[in-house]
Amino acid sequence: METDILIIGAGPAGLAAAFEMASKGLDVTIVDESITMGGQLNQQTQVIPSLPSSFQSMRGFELAAHLTKQLEEYDIRYLLGHRVIGFYKDGSVGITDEQDVFAVKAKKIIVATGAAENAVAFPKWTLPGVMTIGAAQTMINRDFVQPGKEAVIVGSSDFALDAALQLSEVGVHVKGFIEKNAGILSRDLEKIEQVKKMGIPIYLDSFIKEARGMGAVEEIEIEIGTRVLTEKVDLVCVDGGRSPILDIFYQLGCSFGYQKELGGWVPQYNHQFQTDRQDIFLAGNAAGISTQGVLLVTGMLAGINVCEAVGAITKTIADEEKDFLWKELEILETKYNPNIWEARNRHMENFAHPVIKEQFLS
Amino acid sequence: MHIQHHPILGGQLHKPVTIYFNDQPYKAYEQQTVAAALMANDIKRLGLSRNLVQPRGLFCTRGRCCSCYMTVNGEDHVRTCMVKVEEGMKIYLNDEDPDVRREFCGD
């Protein structure tokens, strides 16, 4: 199969990129392992703060629907329920539907594989009932299943607070946040206030000493300073932060740099959201963990850069659109996370000096 | 427990299906994944670890960790967080390494 552009990942960044390119007449194919579009937006029921200026305020799943709908009028090839398994010698992408493997030859590829949650380990964290906060959120908002009755949350990021509030709303008794640091990680004062109002304790300088249970978690010991608190719980949600998903970049031979604020190792890319493999662009959390609004703008930027690279739009038009989007990106990112914006710029400046390169040369 | 009335999304569970876990029928809804449907029925242990024989269940829901491996409709090691329920689906625990099965090969 041949296509102008292959987008790997149908999350917010991938869909935003698809819109930019399809609306300029390019032949676009989108592949995603899930059968629904919108990626992790689908289980976000909270209102997404700070979307780009062209968007109205809306909730995560509404944004997923909006992004999907704006592609309706274009002839895009969707490979949903399909996944990339690797690459052929000639650079074609190997895609499977679990029945067969077929090759897709694309002029340009945008990799928008998003982020994965990092684990938090403690004795018996392998017990059923211990899951990531994203998993718990998926259970309640996508599959409509209550994953437990009494829960604790390990972590205190925005993401953890959202998950706790949503769990409470569906009737899960959240018995506390367990934060290993000395302060709450979230900077969303409104949400912190909300949590406090609900009487959910936030334990700082604390960690799970041990989980216990026969077939699933039944009880945990929380070490808080010199004190040990025992809680009966059947759900432990862990938030170890998120990191870009890199395996496809790795297989493509892209280089990597390290920026803690962007989630650790990030593919090396320039101002065009282009990796050091010229035909490979990237967008979204894969280019550094950020907020939903930013992810959309990175998708648009990647899309426009690809349009320019294949000659679908002139440089003048591209420059105009890019100037506008970069300004928007700066506003959105510096508003909540100026340190991420700085790290992103540092990362792009390092383009010519990646830390990990030529990983297949022994 | 199934969430029949979601505070924001309202009632979304419309099409019930029957799935069979260890040959016993359980109620699930069409849009749910196998692992989620089992969790709604309070089945959290989906398998046993290979070396220390410890219980394993849903962890990442993204098809990454493989902790939710089960045998579904005769196929071993299915990532049940990635597969939707179907009417009559037969689901078994992942308690030991799979056998290779000659009957599948048609020879």
Added chain:
Amino acid sequence: MDRSYETIIIGGGVVGSSIAYHLSEQTKEAVLVLDQKFPLSGTSGSTQAWVWVHNKTPSWYAEFSMYSAELYSYLSKKIGDVEFKRTGGLSPFFNEADREKAVRLAEAYEQIGIKIKVLSREEALEKEPFLNPDVVGATYSAIDGNVNPFRLVDRYMRAAKKNGVQYSTYNKVTEIQKMPGKFIVVSEKGEFSCKNLILAGGTWSRELGKLVDVNIPINQLRGQILVTEPLKPFLNYTISGLRQAFNGEVLIGYSMEQEGFNRATTLDVIQETANMAVHYVPSLKKAKVVRAFSGIRAMPEDGFPILGKIPGVENLYVAATHSGVTLSPLIGTLMTELILEGETSIPIDRYSISRFAK
């Protein structure tokens, strides 16, 4: 870390670490192993690790391999469990032309006392019931087996360290100077001196040789291997092309590509390897592949080991070979004899690097 050693071995893979271990069993003199990365990061850590004699040709090379295979039974007793299993080796064939080759191979081996049996279809299927019923026959040898390569190198390394051998890892050698009675080895982490220097650089031997102005004609050959998830034990033998490991994983692969040091995998070869797997053992169809990896093999220009003294440079030795896993116990033993006694219990003249000068 000391700076002066009796012997320095460059390369801590299966060959270098075996030499280090065997040498340390016989002498208390100081030994240092230098590795540009870490043992197992190269060829030794990316192999199916057959202990394989079966189809080695000509017969003198088979004999040499057999001596090494025989040593494996004792090795576990000395260095610890390396998951060595003498499973026996089975090479199935699917056409009559290959039967002819099989019969000739068995005849040639008989002369050196290695028993290769040419099995009929029924015999092959009786031994290995999961083989494709379309099989025409197979060669069988009781001597072959397999080993866990990670354990093997780790145990060599630990046993050597216990005997006082030092390892300096992530330390690339950049220069070698020959001085009267000693070598100065310059590495990224400083200079070392030694009386005896052994080049055991595997795939990198040619590059190492350049540091001492010696042509060590080793080329690179890439092999791609698939690994399945663990399955209940169902394969009885080491089959040429696949084998089931102790933990139940099946390792599959018999591909050869000339790609230099490029360790990438390609779907082209991965799919071809999958075809081979389901062709040999159709029941593997439902098994899941969890990973594919490439190993860069060391391939001497004529295919045979390059062992022994390097003529013209006193106390300089080379040990570079394909099939390093199979040959490591013997190479370790013989190189130790050569260094300490000046001669070997089994002649290795045939494997001298001087053969390439002709």
Added chain:
Amino acid sequence: MDKSTIICRCEEISYEEIEEVLTNGATTFDDIKRLTRCGMGPCQSKICHSLVASMIHEKTNTPYFQIPLPRMRMPLSPIKLETLATNSTSFSSVKSVMDEVELEDGKVR
């Protein structure tokens, strides 16, 4: 952390086992993987790699940017052999052992 804590869920490798190989000279994830099997199971280190990176950082004082990524491998997540297979019986890079046995005048070379 309690030393018996499992770090690799798939292969059930504990904190203690990883600590041991770190004191024995391993410095990267892949070194640890080959010596302990940490990260070799079905998830292929997707879950444990960040935990191991923290351990390397703490035990060896290596800054994170000097701890390389684990090698990531095709097929990215598990896939059935029959899905990979194409039913083709022509082989170019894959050989059989008998291909390597050459006959000369009716005899093995």
